[in-house]
Each structure stands twice: as structure tokens, then as C-alpha cells.
Amino acid sequence: MSKLRVNAFTLSLDGYGAGPDQSLANPLGVGGENLHKWMTKTRSFYQMIGKEGGTTDTDDDFAVRSFENVGAWILGRNMFAPSRGPWPDDNWKGWWGPNPPYHVPTFILTHHKRAPIEMEGGTTFYFVTDGIHSALEQAKAAAGGRDVRVGGGVSTIRQYLQESLIDEMHLAVSPLLLGSGEHLFAGLDMLKLGYRCTGQVATADATHVMIGRV
Structure with a gap:
């Protein structure tokens, strides 16, 4: 059965998924890029940016697993563009260039309409203006029985x-403190929402934590 998943989402030790003051220069907020050392050294990441090399270790295993059986993605607008409000123009087509790493239909949550964008490699961006339930319904239909991955950001x-719509989560907790930014769990009672920790694996650069619904 199709699942709604979060995979390879990195948090600071104090629970922030992005630093403060996100912008074009700092898409993950100030200090946010430092969280992702566990990922950026892996062979999977090297392949995403068209390079050879990278590690083939436990961190890479989690990166590989994060793309398995994914038939569609859901992203918040911040994961697609640095702009806010009405779209300034149609020139911006995402952070990743002409061939983004999704390679399946990808649904962007926004308050502002925009025509779909077909990219290289099988990615098509669709812009959903009527909420998270509509995005999930469309993503599940597009996934054709495979899973839907929520890529972020924190608000999404x-x-x-x-x-309680997410079935399982893989969080990579980086041994760094951000102090401020976007906190994933602030005000959420994960136990009352029906979630439990189902496993953990530690590496030099992250503690990989699995969370599932009971």
C-alpha cells in the first residue's frame, strides 16, 4: 500500500530543520548547509550533482533508500523558490537546474497559481493552491501505487x-546546534499524534532516527 514518507530530512541537535534568514544566498538559512555533511559526502549526492566518487557507507545506504519506491514528491514553496507572494515571473524553475533529482511528478504547495513545468529527467512540477489534502490526493494518484515522499521544508x-498523515519518517540528526530557525517539533505532541521511535543508527556525521505510526 502506498505510504506518505519523510526521508533523509536533516535536523540540528536542537531540532531545527533550517537556519534563520532563508534567502537566495542561504537557501537553508544561516548555518543550515552545515547540517548536511552526512549527505553531501555520499556517492548518492555526487551522482545527483553529476560527479563521480563519494562514500559508500551507512550514510549512503540511507540516502539510497530514501529514493526507493518513490512515485511522487510533495514540497513546500521554499523548497522550490526563494520568492514569496505572487510569482515575479516564470524564469525560476527550482534550485536544482534543468534536471532536478526528483524524476517523478512533484507537487509544490503554494497560494499562487502557476502552470506546470516539465523538466529534464522525468520531473514535472505541479503547483497546488488548495491545501495539503489536495496535494496528497494528486500525488498519490500520480504515484500509481508507489510511495509519496514529503521533501520539506519544516512547515510542510x-x-x-x-x-497524522505521515506514515514513516527518517530523520538524520546532525551533531550541530543552530540555536534558532525552523523547529520541526515545537508544539507537536508526537506521542498523542500516534508516533513512536522505531529505530536508530549512529554514524560519525549523523544519528539516523526512524519514526513510525503505531
């Missing part, structure tokens, strides 16, 4: 958690 994941 929180909205799906608040509705």
Missing part, C-alpha cells in the same frame, strides 16, 4: 504531522 512536514 509539520502540516502533515499535525494531521
Whole structure:
């Protein structure tokens, strides 16, 4: 049965999924890029950016697993663009260039309409203006029985958690403190929402934590 998943989502030790002051220069907020050392060294990441090399270790195993059986993605607008409000123009087509790493239909949550964008490699961006439930319904239909992956950011994941819609999560907790930014769990009672920790694996650069619904 199709699942709604979060995979390879990195948090700081104090629970922040992005640093403060996100912008074009700092898409993950100030200090946010430092969280992702566990991922950026892996062979999977090297392949995403068209390079050879990278590690083939436990961190890479989790990165590989994060793409398995994914038939569609859901992203918040921040994961697609640095702009806010009405779209300034149609020139911006995402952070990743002409061939983004999704390779399946990808649904962007936004308040502002925009025509779908076909990219290289099988990615098509669809812009959903009528909420998280509509995005999930469309993504599941597009996934054709495979899983739907929520890529972030923090606000988007929180909205799906608040509705207990996420079936399983893999969080990579980086041994760094951010101090401020976007906190994933602030105000959420994960136990009352029906979630439990189902496993953990530690590496030098992250503690990989699995969370599932009971």
C-alpha cells in the first residue's frame, strides 16, 4: 500500500530543520548547509550533482533508500523558490537546474497559481493552491501505487504531522546546534499524534532516527 514518507530530512541537535534568514544566498538559512555533511559526502549526492566518487557507507545506504519506491514528491514553496507572494515571473524553475533529482511528478504547495513545468529527467512540477489534502490526493494518484515522499521544508512536514498523515519518517540528526530557525517539533505532541521511535543508527556525521505510526 502506498505510504506518505519523510526521508533523509536533516535536523540540528536542537531540532531545527533550517537556519534563520532563508534567502537566495542561504537557501537553508544561516548555518543550515552545515547540517548536511552526512549527505553531501555520499556517492548518492555526487551522482545527483553529476560527479563521480563519494562514500559508500551507512550514510549512503540511507540516502539510497530514501529514493526507493518513490512515485511522487510533495514540497513546500521554499523548497522550490526563494520568492514569496505572487510569482515575479516564470524564469525560476527550482534550485536544482534543468534536471532536478526528483524524476517523478512533484507537487509544490503554494497560494499562487502557476502552470506546470516539465523538466529534464522525468520531473514535472505541479503547483497546488488548495491545501495539503489536495496535494496528497494528486500525488498519490500520480504515484500509481508507489510511495509519496514529503521533501520539506519544516512547515510542510509539520502540516502533515499535525494531521497524522505521515506514515514513516527518517530523520538524520546532525551533531550541530543552530540555536534558532525552523523547529520541526515545537508544539507537536508526537506521542498523542500516534508516533513512536522505531529505530536508530549512529554514524560519525549523523544519528539516523526512524519514526513510525503505531
